[in-house]
Amino acid sequence: MTMHPDPEQSSGRGAISLTTLHMSGLPWLLLLGCLGFARLGWGGPDEPSGSSLAAAEEQAFVAAVDRVAASIVRVEAAGASVSGLRPGAEATPAIGPSTGVVVAAEGWIVASAFALPADVDTAIVTLSAMEQTAARRVAGRVIGRDKGRGIVLLKVDPGEALPVPAWAARDTLAVGQWVLAAGRGWASEQVSIAVGIVSATNRAWGRAVQTDAAVSPANYGGPLIDVEGRVIGILTPLPADTAGMQQGTELYDAGIGFAVPIEDLLRVLPRLQQGESLEPGLLGIGYRDRDAINGDPVIGFVRPGGPAAQVGLRTGDRIVSIGGQKVSRIADVRHGIMPLYDGDEVEMVVVRSGRGGDRQLTLHPRLTAELPPWKKGIVGMVVERQTASPERGRPADVARNEDRGGARAPSPLTVRWVWPETPADRMGVQAGDRVEAVLPGDRNAGSDPQPVATAAELGSILEGYLVGERPLLRIQRGDQTVDLAVELATPPVLIPEAVPPVEAALEPSDPASATRLVKLQAAEMGEPAWAVLPRQPTKSLGVLVYFDEPRGPLDEATAAAAAAAWAPASARFGVAVVFVGSTEPNRWTRADMANVVRSLSALRGEGDLDRERVAVVGRAAGGSFAWAVAAALGPAIRGVGMLDAAIPRQVGIDLAEPGRWRWVVLGGQRADEDAGLREKTALESAGHAVVRMPTLAGAAAQAEWWCRWVECLGLL
C-alpha cells in the first residue's frame, strides 16, 4: 500500500472518512476504480448493488484471495501425534486440518507447527486445482522446522511446477491497512477468507505481524495477504507470553492473530531445505530486576558454560545495546535476542562498574540452542539478614522498590554462621567474616574481582559457577583481607540441629508475648488469612505459608490455636508464619492461590520481608497445593515443603536455573515410599536441592524444624 490520495481528490474525503478509519489509500483506488469500471460493466449481475465502496472493497478482497488461491494447500497430519494429545482439550484446539503455502515451485510448502507437531513427519497435502490438473492429494515430508516461530517446511513431489505467490515487503506494511487471512482448513476445495487490518507490524518479540482478522486452526499455516494478493506472512499461533500463555492457540478467533513475516522465512529457507531444525538462540543470562518487561537490563546471573559466560559477561553488567540497537529495558534486550537463531552471533555492548570507574565493553556471544545443565551448588555459609526498618506500614511504593532489588543502603555482607562440614567450614570461613568480592578463581583467572554488597548479589554470582568449581571469596576479617578458594558442593540433605537464633533477644519465658497474630486482609481478597510474627523483629522476616488439609475458611479462634504452637519458633528464627483457609470446604482452588498472593502483599505492610527466605509448605492435599502455588509464583518462592503429598502431575517439575531453583522438603511416610523416592530423584536430577524432614513428635517440634529450615534457606 504505497498509494496515497492526490491532493485534488481530497474534496471527497469527509464523505467517506468514517468508513476508512483503518485504511490508507486503498478506498480511493477502489472508489475511483469502481466509478471508472461501472460504465464498462463491472458490477453487472454478479455484483451486489447498493453502496459502491463496500461492494468494491468486497470485490477487491475476493480478487486478492483468488490471486494466491492456487498457492494455498490443505495440510493434515498423517497418523496420530502423541504430543498433539494435550490435556484440557476443551480449552485449546486439537490438531486438525490446517493450511500451507507454496514457497518454491519444486514442491516446497510452509505450514504451521500447530498442524504438524514435533512427532509428526508426514503430512497429507491437498494441492489446489490448476489449469491442467484437478485438485489432488500428495504425501508431504517434514524437512525442516523453525521452532521459535512455529513454522514447518514440507516437501512434496508435485510432478509439475507449483505456483508461487507474490511477496509483500515487510517495510511496506502499515498499521491499519486491510489484510486477509486465507486458509483451506475448513474445506480443501475452497479458500476461506477472514478480513481484518494490520494491528502491529512487529510483535511477539520481533517474530510476527499482528492482525485482527480471525485466525484459527482452519487457517494456521495459511497466508496473511494484502489487498493486492501479496503474501505478508504465514499465520501461526504464537503465545502471548506476557499473559502467561504457552501455545498461542488460546487466542484463536479472538482478534489477535500472528503471521510470521514471509521475508524472515525466505531468509532461512535454504537452511530449512537442507533439513535443519532451527532452534531459538539462547544467551544464558538472567536479570537482577524481577520486572521482565520494564526492568533495568542489568545482568543478575550468567549461566555457567553458556554463550554469555564464554565471552565474559558478568553479574552486574548493564546492557546498553544489542545488535546495534540501544536498549534501556529488559524488553528491549528480548526484542534483540528472541528473533535470533542458534548459532547466530550478536553484538552486545555492556557497561561494567569497577574500582576504576565505568568501562564499556563490546562482546560478540554466539547464541546456542541449549544451555549446559545446571544444578544448585552451595559453599556453606549463611549471612546476616538485612536489619529491619523500625517503622511499620511503609508506603507501598517504597516496599515495591525494595522488592525489586532497589535502593536500600547496603549493610556489610557478614557471615552469621557456617554450615558444618561444607567447603566454607573446611576452608575456615568464620562467623563475623565480611565478604567483599568474588574472584573467578581457576576460571577466567586474572579477571577483576566482582564486588558484592548483598546476599542476593553474592547468591547470583555463585550461581554462575558449577558444582566443583572454586571461586575465590575475598573476605575482610578484622583488619585482614584473606582470599579463600571455596569449592561449590551439592546441597546438604539434612539441616543442622543447632542453628543460632536470629532474634536471640526475643526469647523470653513467655513466647506468646514475643509474637503477635495479625489478620491479613486486602482488596479483592475472599477470606482473610492470618499470620503469627515476632512483635519487634530486628531483622527482616522469613515467610512460611502453611496449608493444612482444606477445611474451609479460617476464623480467628482456629488461627490463634494454630499460632500457639508456632509462636516460639516464629520468634526465635524471625519467621512470619501465614495460615490460609480454603475458600471451599474440601479442596484447594485457584481462588485460594489468588488469596495467597494477596496475603503476601498484605504481609509486606506488617514488616520487612527477606525475599530469599519465602517458603510454602503443606500436608497432604495442602502439600500438593503448596507445590502448585510455588510453580505459579515462580522465583518469589524459594522453599517448598510437602508432607505426605505428591507433586501434582499437571504441574510437574521445571528444570532448575539460576534464580529459579527450589529447596524442597519431602517428609512423612510417603517420602520413604517408592513414589516419594522417585520424586526425590527427579527433583535432584532437575537441579533442585532436596531436604528430608525427620519424623518429629508434636506440633511445636515440627514448627521449630520448619522455622529453622526457613533460616537455612539463606544458605549460600
Place this chain on the structure above:
Amino acid sequence: MNRCRRDRCLCWLVLGGLLSACLVPRLAMAGEPTAAIMDAARKVVKLYGAGGGRSLEAYQTGMLVSTEGHVLTVLSSVLDSDGIDCVLDDGRRYPAVLIAADMLRELALLRIEATELPAFSLDSPADSGLPSARVGTRVLALSNLFGVAVGDERVSVQQGVIAARIPLEARRGSHEVAYRGDVYVLDCTTNNPGSPGGALVDWQGRLLGMLGKELRTSQTGVWLNYALPVETLAAGYRGLLAGETEAERTATAAEDVDVDLAGLGIVFVPDLLERTPPFVEAIVPDSPAARAGLAADDLVVAVGGRAVSSQRAMRQAIGMLVAGDAVNLTVIHAGELLECPLGPLPEQAPRLVPKNETEAEKEQR
C-alpha cells in the same frame, strides 16, 4: 479463551450501539450498511424463556418470517417453557407459542398473535436472479448476544464476511450434532449466548441465514461461528408448516453407525483411543483389500476423497455408502500416498452394528 471471545464481542457491542445511535438517514452514507441494518432489525425479535441456570441462558433471538406472526428460531432449551416472551423491534411484547419443531435442523417455529408485521423473505437471493452469497460476501449479524439489548432496545449488530461454506461437522459437549448440511462459517465471533436464532443479512439487508447454536467443530474443537443458509431455513419452514416434525426426527437416525469392515478384508489396529488412527493391522487374503494392494501398517487417510483422521471417522464415512457404491480408500504406504479402489461395497457387508452391542455379541455373529 472465553474472555477473549467476549472482549471482542464487547467492541462489536459498542459498534452496534453506535450504529443504532446513528440510525438516522442523514448520516447514512455510501459504504455503510446503516439502511440495511435498520430494515433487517425490524424483523428480528428477542425471545425469553426457560433457563436462567448458571450455564443456561434464558434468552435467544428469532426472526419474523411471515406478516402473520410466524417466528423462526433455533430449537433449544430456552423454548422449553410454558411462557415464551417475544419482544419485537418496536418494543411490543407478545406471548409466543411453539407450534412445530424440526429436530434435524434444530429449528423451531413460534407464533405470536399479531398481524401486519415486517417479515424476512425466505426466498434465496438466487431464486430472484440476484447473486447469492459467496465466500467473501460482507455480512451483518443481528442478534441479542449476551442479552445486552434490554427492554425495547434494538438487537446488537456485528459485521464480517462469509469465511467458508462447509458441511456442518460439530459437537455440543461430547455429542455429535446430527445435522450435516452446509453452513456459512463467519469471520466474526457470533458464537455467543443469546445469538442463536439471529439474522445473517447482506449489506442490502437481504436474509442470508440464521445464526446457529453454540457448537464446537468435531475436528479441532474450536468454537464455530456459523449460520444456516436461507435455503435450509426455507426447507425447514415449509416442513414445519406442513407438520413434518416426526418425519424429520427419523432422518437423524443415521448418525453414529458402526461398520464391520471385515467384509472388505481389512483388520485395523484395536480402536482404543477416542481418535485411534486407522492403521491397518492385517489384510484378509483374497479380499477386496488384498486385491487392491493394501498391506499391514498402511494408514487410511481418506475414504472417497474425504479425509478421515480416526477409525471412527472412517467407519462413519463408509457407513454413508450403500451396497454397490465404489469404495475408494487413500492410504499412506511406505511414505507414499496411494489410491486404492476396493470395488463396489459388498451386499452383505458392511453391516450396521447397533452401537450398544458388546464385543462378545459381535464375536458370535
